[in-house]
Every structure is written in structure tokens, then in C-alpha cells.
Amino acid sequence: MRTSNGETQLLELTARRFAAQAEASGIAEDQERALSLYEQAWELGMVADPSTAVPGFVTGVWGRGAVEGNLRPSLRVLSILGEISAGFAAMIHAQGLACLALDGAPVFPARARLALGWLSEYGIPIGRRGGSAGAGMALRSASGVLYLEGTLRFLMASGSPQGYLLFARQTDPSDGEEWALIALDAATPGIRVEPLPERLGLRIVWMAHLHGEGIPLAPERILLRGAEAHQRLEQIIAIDWLGQAAIALGVIRRSLREACAYAQQRYQGGRLIIDHPAVQLLLGAAVSDQAILEAILERHADMSLKAIRHDVLLRWAATAKLAIGEHAYRAVTNSMQVLGGYGYMEDYGFAGRLRDVATLRTLHGAPDPIRMVLAESLRTEVRA
Structure with a gap:
């Protein structure tokens, strides 16, 4: 069930069109509106479903396509949705994790929220x-x-x-x-x-x-x-961290894009803000941080979940999770600083995005325990 490039591109196009519609509806922090859009995402096959008879069982985020095809489509959809609303992307991500844990067992009906x-x-x-x-x-x-x-x-x-x-x-x-x-x-x-x-x-x-x-x-x-249950749990934790990193990447992209647009329209001291060295340093650092997180998520994106060795998956996921705090948070902060005091105003959206990445930084795993996981994997590797 390997996902072709054409299928991946079609899913990404669908996600981008859906994201544009969702943003136009004012989804940012409106839970009732988000639930309505969630139903539309389900109809489009972007939401994983517990029933094997529903398209989302295969095509949804963390559906069977990720298990037997490759992880790239799920990571891309989450990053695209993360650009318009990290919270909405997290809704899709959470359903996918539950369906991944269920693995097609006939326990819940179609469309069940888990x-x-x-x-x-x-x-x-x-x-x-x-x-x-x-x-x-x-x-x-x-x-x-x-x-x-x-x-x-x-x-x-x-x-x-x-x-x-x-x-x-x-x-x-x-x-x-x-x-x-x-x-x-x-x-x-x-x-x-x-x-x-x-x-x-x-x-x-x-x-x-x-x-x-x-x-x-x-x-x-x-x-x-x-042992089978514990291995499934470790797999779920790894996918959770990867999904959070993909959402954070979407937040970076949106923040950097809007910071650049602002800097190319506003003047200070008789010249565009983007021409000031201090602003260029902020934007350059954010571009670098975005590229680092992108490179981390690309590392094994073209592999299926079942093909990735267990220790490789955990190390990849732990690195991606740490990058949320070390790169995503800094990138959004630097983008926000480009606007000066305006960056803190709710009207511009940067403050909310900074709160989102701050939550993602520690959700389901604080940095220090994750660093210990990486240190332990290194010790095992050296002994081998």
C-alpha cells in the first residue's frame, strides 16, 4: 500500500484548499466552528477512522497509508493545517493516534471520536x-x-x-x-x-x-x-512527537511568512524595516530554524511506519520533539519580534502562535526526559 507521489500531491492539494476555506471561516479559536470543519475534513478523507470500510481508515492522518505506505502525507497535512490553526491540526492528530493504536480492531463504529x-x-x-x-x-x-x-x-x-x-x-x-x-x-x-x-x-x-x-x-x-502492547505504546509516543513537530513547522511557516510581509511594507527611519540589519538577523535566524526542523522531519518521511526500525523511530521522534523547543519556539519568537510591540497584540496572531508552540514544546513529554531517551539510545549504540 505504498503511497505514490501523485496521491501525496493530491492529498496535499486537498489539504491546502481545505486550509484556505477553514481560515476564511475564522477557525482560529472557535471550537464550535472547528468541530464543523472537522466533519468536513472527515468527508475529505483527512481524518483517520476506526472503521476499515471508511476511506479515512487508509488516507486519514496516521491511517493505514502511514503504516504500510509512508509517513510523508500525514506529516504534510499536519504542517499545512498547523499554518492556519495548531489547535485544529492537533484535533486531527489526536484522532489519528487513537486509530493507529486501535489498528483496525472492530471495536468502535465509523466516525467515532476517540x-x-x-x-x-x-x-x-x-x-x-x-x-x-x-x-x-x-x-x-x-x-x-x-x-x-x-x-x-x-x-x-x-x-x-x-x-x-x-x-x-x-x-x-x-x-x-x-x-x-x-x-x-x-x-x-x-x-x-x-x-x-x-x-x-x-x-x-x-x-x-x-x-x-x-x-x-x-x-x-x-x-x-x-511486550506487544508496550511496543505499540512506544510507537504511538514516537508518532505523537513527530506529529507535534509537523504542526510546529506549520506554525513557523505562517509566522515567518507574515513577518516578512510586514517587514516589506512598514518603514522605520526612512527605510523599509526589512532593510535594517537587526530585522535581517531575526528573519535569517528564523529561516535557519525552519530549515532545521524541515530537515529533521524529512529524515525518514518516505518510509512506512512498519518498515522503520523501532530504535530509529524513537530517536527520530525524540529529536523532532526537542526541535520544537529549540527551533520552532525561537523561530516564532524572532518572527514576532520583527513587528516590535505590535507582535504582542492579539490582532496580529503571533501571540497565539507563540502560545501554541509553547504548549507543543512540553505536551506529552518534557525536554529533559526526552534527552535521557536519546542518551540511552547512544549508549546502547556504542555498546553494540
Whole structure:
């Protein structure tokens, strides 16, 4: 199912036309409007779907096309949507991650909005340090019945979900500790959802903490267990970081484009702002930062997810995630500085984009634990 260049170009063209329509509608921070546009994106096949009978199952962001074809179309769509609204792009991204975790299992109906949870408050479950991190959700057995309990943080979705995919840990004296991937309907008794208040960045994304209070679990709701479940989790985390980086790239492109347009229209001291060396330094640094993030995302974009070696995927994703803070944040800041004091006014949009990249910088993985993941991969490589 390798995606041809023609199919990729068609999908990109569709995404650009859709993005122009979405921007004209004033999507930026209007959640109700965003949900309406999300439905249109679903009709166009840009949104991943849990049903194998729907086009989005293959063509949607992080759909089967990314698993068996290549990752480039999903990365491109997210960066294009990130130019008009990082929050809207994150809605599409969140649905894709959940469908990727589901992997076609016939659990939820077509068009079901899904949320995926794995994050505890103790760190990311990758590497040696991650292996000892406290589990956000635990799967326990009592009198022959399985129960879920605990808290998973910062679940994201396009709106109030109809279903949840949750990664939990089970401790069994005979088998030791193992991971499990669990699918639950939103109406399952014992689920308590704590929607988060409006955030500074990615405002239109539905985001919540999920609490499990002794949820009885039917065995058929466990989709994966053990090493297979943990490997799926690490794959999901890697794709999450790559998607966030692609969205941040779109934010850079929009910020730099508008900063250049402003600098070529405004005068200071009798000459265009863009002719001032200080402004040229700001723009030049932003161009460099954009190019670095583009180069990182290009590294394995033409490979399918199933063809990328596990350690290679994690290193690529960790590098891309760190680049959000080290390059995207600086690029947007420098673009904003070109406007001087006007850059801080909401009317120009730079302040909102800076809040978006600030959120992406730490969402689902702070920089220091990710640097430790990279250091561990290097140590493993040296030993080999």
C-alpha cells in the first residue's frame, strides 16, 4: 500500500484548499466552528477512522497509508493545517493516534471520536527510566475479575469522545509487570472524565484527565498485552512527537511568512524595516530554524511506519520533539519580534502562535526526559 507521489500531491492539494476555506471561516479559536470543519475534513478523507470500510481508515492522518505506505502525507497535512490553526491540526492528530493504536480492531463504529491515554504524572514510559515510572492506570485482578483504576493525563480529542483507548499496567505475581491496551466505550461505568479549563495554547482541542475508579473490565476489551502492547505504546509516543513537530513547522511557516510581509511594507527611519540589519538577523535566524526542523522531519518521511526500525523511530521522534523547543519556539519568537510591540497584540496572531508552540514544546513529554531517551539510545549504540 505504498503511497505514490501523485496521491501525496493530491492529498496535499486537498489539504491546502481545505486550509484556505477553514481560515476564511475564522477557525482560529472557535471550537464550535472547528468541530464543523472537522466533519468536513472527515468527508475529505483527512481524518483517520476506526472503521476499515471508511476511506479515512487508509488516507486519514496516521491511517493505514502511514503504516504500510509512508509517513510523508500525514506529516504534510499536519504542517499545512498547523499554518492556519495548531489547535485544529492537533484535533486531527489526536484522532489519528487513537486509530493507529486501535489498528483496525472492530471495536468502535465509523466516525467515532476517540481519545487515547497513556501519560501518568511520573514521566514517559520509554527507556530504563520510563520503565520504572509510575503507571497512570493499573489493571488489577480481584476474585477473578479485572478492574481498572488510576489516572491518565492530558487525553486529547476532537471533541467529547465516544470511546477511549487506554494503556495500563498489570501487576501479577506469576507473570510480573506487563502493559495492556484497553478499549472502552465512553459510557462505561466507573469512568470519570475531568475536562481541563481553557488553556493558553491549542485552545480548541478537547483535553481532559481520565480517572478510573474500579472499572470492571471484560477480557475482550483488552486488545494487546505484554511486550506487544508496550511496543505499540512506544510507537504511538514516537508518532505523537513527530506529529507535534509537523504542526510546529506549520506554525513557523505562517509566522515567518507574515513577518516578512510586514517587514516589506512598514518603514522605520526612512527605510523599509526589512532593510535594517537587526530585522535581517531575526528573519535569517528564523529561516535557519525552519530549515532545521524541515530537515529533521524529512529524515525518514518516505518510509512506512512498519518498515522503520523501532530504535530509529524513537530517536527520530525524540529529536523532532526537542526541535520544537529549540527551533520552532525561537523561530516564532524572532518572527514576532520583527513587528516590535505590535507582535504582542492579539490582532496580529503571533501571540497565539507563540502560545501554541509553547504548549507543543512540553505536551506529552518534557525536554529533559526526552534527552535521557536519546542518551540511552547512544549508549546502547556504542555498546553494540
